[in-house]
Amino acid sequence: MSLQENISLLPHNTFGIDVKTKKLATITSVDELKNILSNNLSPIYILGGGSNILFTKDFDGLILKNELKGIQLINENENEVYLKVASGEVWHEFVCYCIENNYCGMENLSLIPGSVGASPMQNIGAYGVEVKDFITEVEALHLKSLKIAHFSTNDCEFDYRSSIFKTKEKGNYFITAVTFRLNKQPNINTTYGAIQSELEAMEISNPTIKDVSKAVINIRQSKLPDPKEIGNAGSFFKNPSVSNEKAEQLKTAFPEIPNYPQNNGTTKIAAGWLIEQCGYKGKTYGNYGVHKKQALVLVNYSNAKGQEIYDLSSEIINAVNTKFGIELEREVNVL
Ligand code: EPU
Numbered sequence: 001m002s003l004q005e006n007i008s009l010l011p012h013n014t015f016g017i018d019v020k021t022k023k024l025a026t027i028t029s030v031d032e033l034k035n036i037l038s039n040n041l042s043p044i045y046i047l048g049g050g051s052n053i054l055f056t057k058d059f060d061g062l063i064l065k066n067e068l069k070g071i072q073l074i075n076e077n078e079n080e081v082y083l084k085v086a087s088g089e090v091w092h093e094f095v096c097y098c099i100e101n102n103y104c105g106m107e108n109l110s111l112i113p114g115s116v117g118a119s120p121m122q123n124i125g126a127y128g129v130e131v132k133d134f135i136t137e138v139e140a141l142h143l144k145s146l147k148i149a150h151f152s153t154n155d156c157e158f159d160y161r162s163s164i165f166k167t168k169e170k171g172n173y174f175i176t177a178v179t180f181r182l183n184k185q186p187n188i189n190t191t192y193g194a195i196q197s198e199l200e201a202m203e204i205s206n207p208t209i210k211d212v213s214k215a216v217i218n219i220r221q222s223k224l225p226d227p228k229e230i231g232n233a234g235s236f237f238k239n240p241s242v243s244n245e246k247a248e249q250l251k252t253a254f255p256e257i258p259n260y261p262q263n264n265g266t267t268k269i270a271a272g273w274l275i276e277q278c279g280y281k282g283k284t285y286g287n288y289g290v291h292k293k294q295a296l297v298l299v300n301y302s303n304a305k306g307q308e309i310y311d312l313s314s315e316i317i318n319a320v321n322t323k324f325g326i327e328l329e330r331e332v333n334v335l
Pocket of ligand 1: 125126127128224233234235236237238239258270271272273274276281293294295296331
């Protein structure tokens, strides 16, 4: 473990915000984690890949940088394999590991920034797949009792971009490992239109999981800014759900509105479209703004302040509310 004091968080957040933390501990084992927690009185924040956080000010506490590593095959049968993955593994590296070993299911989730530990936290999802359908258990350390707890899929209370770790148990646990059940035979999911058209452009009719991964990577690279080049944290807002009744009113007023009826009496609306209709897509304010190819993504071109980006997000929430009567919710954590 390393412990640094009064250090910049610039290299530790993909938004590229330059704030300081009082302390930063890099955690490489659960024992180290227990040790530092048993001697700590400061506020704590757990950082995985730093890809879903907007820092708006210096942090007067202890940041735990998760560097727990390792992938273990813990069980398998004729059709499935169970992998227990340490939470500090880089998400995309884990996806690549699965593809190389022909463990199927993660391919649609290629190139999502962040760590394995963050994947259950916000139930990451993309191109028709959500990680909750592959997670069988989450292991986590309770920050106060320092006891390890095991959460079944049910215990996790997964929802769209949410879980118990973002709601009832927010701030109470450090996720140490996640167990995934993956298929030995591919079950290719190309229901999301963009994958289908990308595979056609690649002239592939019988895709392998590697082809699907490549198609997803191509789509992401064409639409989403690379955090190594332009600071961002992916979708800044969630796609909102409205009642079916409200959706009907919206469809009458705005016939082209992208809408996705759910099976619980609600309809999901594309937040990117709502923001674009309010004139924000590609809008820049000096060194920050809204991405030009995907209005859900706010960007830091260089040295922007977290507070400026936060204020822009509030302005967007107000504009969308005024025009459509929908209150957007931030997906990114704000500190
Ligand atoms: N759209 C616009 N303008 C925009 C952006 C989108 O009109 O600026 C429209 C598109 O034309 C399309 C619809 O909105 O009709 C949906 O767009 P897209 O397929 O790009 O997906 P999204 O709903 O905007 C979500 C996830 C992404 C994920 C993609 C693909 C959320 C908050 N975001 O975006 O996840 O990659 O679907 O599955 O659910 C992330 O969470 O960080 C993220 C990037």
